[in-house]
Amino acid sequence: MADLLNALVLFANFVLIPGLSYGAQLALGALGVTLVYGVLRFSNFAHGDTMAFGAMATILVTWWLQARGFHIHPLPTALLGLPFGIAATVLLCMLVERTVYRYYRHKKSPPLVFMIASVGVMLIINGVVRFVIGADDRQFADGQRFLIKARDFKQATGLSEGLSLKVSQGLTIVIAILLVIALFWFLQKTRSGKAMRAFSDNEELALLSGIDPLRVVRMTWILAAALATIAGTLYGLDKSFKPFTYHQLLLPIFAAAIVGGIGKPHGAIAGGFVIAFSEVTITYAYKKFLIYLLPAAWQPHGLVQLLSTDYKFAVSFIILVIVLLACPTGIFRGRVL
Amino acid sequence: MSQPQIQSGQSGQSGQPMQPMLRASLAFAVIAALLLLVGIGQSWSFALAIVNLCLISAIMALGVNIQWGFGGLFNVGIMGFAALGGVAAVLVSKPPVVAAWAAGGVNLLLAAVCCAVTIALATLLYRRMRKGNARLLCMTAVIGLGVLAMRYFYTPAVGAIEAVQPSQYGYLGGLGLPIIFSWAVGGLFAAAAAWVVGRVALGLRADYLAIATLGIAEIIIAFLKNEDWLTRGVKNVTGLPRPVPYEIDLQQTPWFIHWVQQRNAAELSELSPEASGEALRALVVEASSLFVKLCYSGLFAAVLAVILALSITALNSPWGRMMRAIRDNHIAANCMGKHITARHRQVFILGSAVVGIAGAMLTTLDGQFTPGTYNPLRFTFLIWVMVIVGGSGNNLGAVLGGFLVWFVWIEVEPAGLWLVDNATAWLHAQHPVRVHLLASAQYMRLLLMGLVLLLVMRFSPGGILPEVVRRRQAPAPAERKPAE
Missing domain, CATH: 1.10.287 (Helix Hairpins)
Known part of the structure; x- marks a missing residue:
């Protein structure tokens, strides 16, 4: 019995909790991609770097607050910086929308042109982020580190395996849940949200019913910027902030959006968790887990790891390929790109 | 960029067939002048190093132009195909x-x-x-x-x-063959990978191809970084054999020393015997490095010329017309009985093979294979900037873009440093703002590349050398006047 519990705790500690928090971060990122796709109809390659920009803005404010001695002790100071980061990112997205995308929308350019333009935006934001904060790892987490410490858990339960829950992981999950509830309330209940959904569903019909396209587009960018900043900051708190990592997050985020069904917000959330849990479960070494469960004679010698952690990008890619081949619209019947 | 009439491609000026050629010659003359300036102002060795990478970049840009300019395929996995070329260099040249x-x-x-x-x-x-x-x-x-x-x-x-x-x-290890064979093998590797990607992603819409190629490139790099048995992973393979002589051998070759001596006879004769011996040795060292780089330039230029000639011929052939027809309206082309997916796959494989060849050449030039240095910004998106800026759909344009963008990419860093240094000269040398700006001036070039891409797309969508659309029976300019 104790062996079974130990195995479960081990699994929760190394698969369930990291998968949940990583999945929540991916889901928030994929929501931004999916909203932009649904309303503006292009895959935004700059989203990963927008996340980096948002996180950077938050970090700068956080550092300033930390230097001034502002703290909200058990929680990380970055939460105080978050609103400023969101404001900065919203401004950036509005600026990009005004100077870059609006022109192509007026010209009714094909989505590919938007995509290439977003590559240009990506390069610019990437350059700005590295110019301002540098290309190295940055730490900005403070406050209490753990909600549950592995040692306390062991003492409390008497098990030999510890369960630890970082504050950043707990925060990620809580914030993601609140945010998703707020977003769905906004999309389903408010006039602006309904206008957005109508616009995404059928642009001509929405225009005929008097929906202001500029307002919808602005709303979309505000939401995408806020989601990107929050996702970026939470990812940075959980791991660490490095511009290049954010750039590389683009692939799992796209994979999550497509797997769930692009253009569908609930699909993005499901996709985020599918991708995150596949990455974590496939790259986790099950040796210890199996040792607890199997009789002594069957115990494994190797690590029992399906793929080494370096191949985590391969996992999101393979899932993406399977979904593309089996049902190109994704789990929730999004658009076919 | 100040000539908005360029963007429509054939408004007013296309009646004169010399116009595109003149434009191209002018643009290439500007590049040549810039490189000469670097040669005179900085050093010839540096200028040649830029030229070599310009040539390789031009070939990569040609490969992307085949996919994007001919076929309208958005491939953002160029880095992966270039890396596969690099693997070929290792597997062909290293002894088993x-x-x-x-x-x-x-x-x-x-x-x-x-x-x-x-x-x-x-x-x-x-x-x-x-x-x-x-x-x-x-x-x-x-x-x-x-x-x-x-x-x-x-x-x-x-x-x-x-x-x-x-x-x-x-x-x-590899096969122990001359490394020059690896250029073809690199092309084959990349073509094989492109075949697989094409099978999966080409039947679907364009965005999926982009995301699929983005993924495959990351996977190829992860594979090369981790599969030590194949290419030693992040431990790198160094000391790849060269297709050209080594400097150290040249410096001991009598005919080479003699040649350098003859070239500089006038200067050397003015010095005393010992001093002239010293000077000769220094000259030989410098000349040997230049000679080696020139050898590379010759090889690369030959490959570029062959691929460029083939691309131009292909684009002007019935096949090229068919590809452009598919690109511009695939439904109409399909109605004419063209197999869209098969043609797309063909053009995707061809373009990737060209990128693979360039990747193998790059590894040959470096003399080492370092999977850790492949970065999508440098190997994928920079190449894209080259194609868009140079002129998508125009082979000469892609080559020009390769030269121009690589030149700017290299020269912006010292220029940016100089600019920051002067702009913050009034600050204290250890002032944090100044130190930070000096340290991050190098990232300005990413910003600049993005800016250039957006500006060109907006104000001159055809690029510097826009695609030349030749119409069979164009009306004479005189007849067209009243209509306009």
């Missing part, structure tokens, strides 16, 4: 490590056999069985068993191979 083959060769081959059998069985099941849960189950079982069998042989093989003198070898 006999001990490693003896240690793990058999097991590795067995693993490969298992892999092949699994794929064959799975394909067979997919073709022969009816669609449904039974097929899904059978295929999953076959693939699962196949993976287990493969790992049974693979894990010990890799362990054995990587244990063979890990500080020096730890990998299988």
Whole structure:
């Protein structure tokens, strides 16, 4: 019995909790991609770097607050910086929308042109982020580190395996849940949200019913910027902030959006968790887990790891390929790109 | 960018056939002048180093232009195909490590056999069985068993191979052939990878191809970083053989020394005998480095010329017209009986092969294979900037873009440093703002590239050398006047 519990705790500690928090971060990122796709109809390659920009803005404010001695002790100071980061990112997205995308929308350019333009935006934001904060790892987490410490858990339960829950992981999950509830309330209940959904569903019909396209587009960018900043900051708190990592997050985020069904917000959330849990479960070494469960004679010698952690990008890619081949619209019947 | 009438391509000026040629010659003259300036102002060795990479970039840009300019395919996995070319350079040129083959060769081959059998069985099941849960189950079982069998042989093989003198070898080595063959092999590797990607992603819409190629590039790099038995992973393979002479050999070759002596006879004769010996030695060292770089330039230029000639011919052939017809309106082309997916696959494979060739050439030039240095910004998106800025759909434009953008990419860094240095000169030398700005001036070039891309797209969508659209029976300029 104790062996079974130990195995479960081990699994929760190394698969369930990291998968949940990583999945929540991916889901928030994929929501931004999916909203932009649904309303503006292009895959935004700059989203990963927008996340980096948002996180950077938050970090700068956080550092300033930390230097001034502002703290909200058990929680990380970055939460105080978050609103400023969101404001900065919203401004950036509005600026990009005004100077870059609006022109192509007026010209009714094909989505590919938007995509290439977003590559240009990506390069610019990437350059700005590295110019301002540098290309190295940055730490900005403070406050209490753990909600549950592995040692306390062991003492409390008497098990030999510890369960630890970082504050950043707990925060990620809580914030993601609140945010998703707020977003769905906004999309389903408010006039602006309904206008957005109508616009995404059928642009001509929405225009005929008097929906202001500029307002919808602005709303979309505000939401995408806020989601990107929050996702970026939470990812940075959980791991660490490095511009290049954010750039590389683009692939799992796209994979999550497509797997769930692009253009569908609930699909993005499901996709985020599918991708995150596949990455974590496939790259986790099950040796210890199996040792607890199997009789002594069957115990494994190797690590029992399906793929080494370096191949985590391969996992999101393979899932993406399977979904593309089996049902190109994704789990929730999004658009076919 | 100040000539907005360029963007429509044929408004007013296309009546004169010399116009595009003149434009191209002018643009290339500007590049040549810039390179000459670098040669005179900085050093000839530096200028030649830029030229060599310009040539390679131009070939990569040509490959992307084949995909984007001819076929309208958005490939953002250029980095992966270039890296595959680099692998080819290692696998062709390095001598085989006999001990490693003896240690793990058999097991590795067995693993490969298992892999092949699994794929064959799975394909067979997919073709022969009816669609449904039974097929899904059978295929999953076959693939699962196949993976287990493969790992049974693979894990010990890799362990054995990587244990063979890990500080020096730890990998299988290559074939020990002249490295120049690897350029063709690199093209083949990239073409094979492109075939696989094409099978998966080309039937679907354009965005999926972009995301699929983005993923495959990351996977190729992850594979090369981690599979030490193949290319030593992040431990890098250094000391690749060269297709050109080594500087150190040249410096001891009598005819070369003699040649340098003759070239500089006037200057040397003015010095005393000892001083002239010293001076000659320095001159020989400098000349040998220039000579080697020139050899590379010659080889690269030859490859570029061949690929450029082939691309231009292809674009002007019936095949090229068909490709452009598909690009501009694939539904109409389909109605004319063209197989869109097959043609797309063809053009995708061709373009990737060209990128693979360029990747192998790059690794040859570096003399080492370092998987850690492949970065999507440098190897994918920079190439895209080259194609868009140079002129998508125009082969000469892609070459021009390769030259221009690479030149700017290299020269912006010192220019940016100089600018920041002067702009913050009034600050204290250790002032944090100044130190920070000096340290991050190098990232300005990413910003600049993005800016250039957006500006060109907006104000001159055809690029510097826009695509030339030739119409068979263009009305004479005089007849067209009243209509406008």
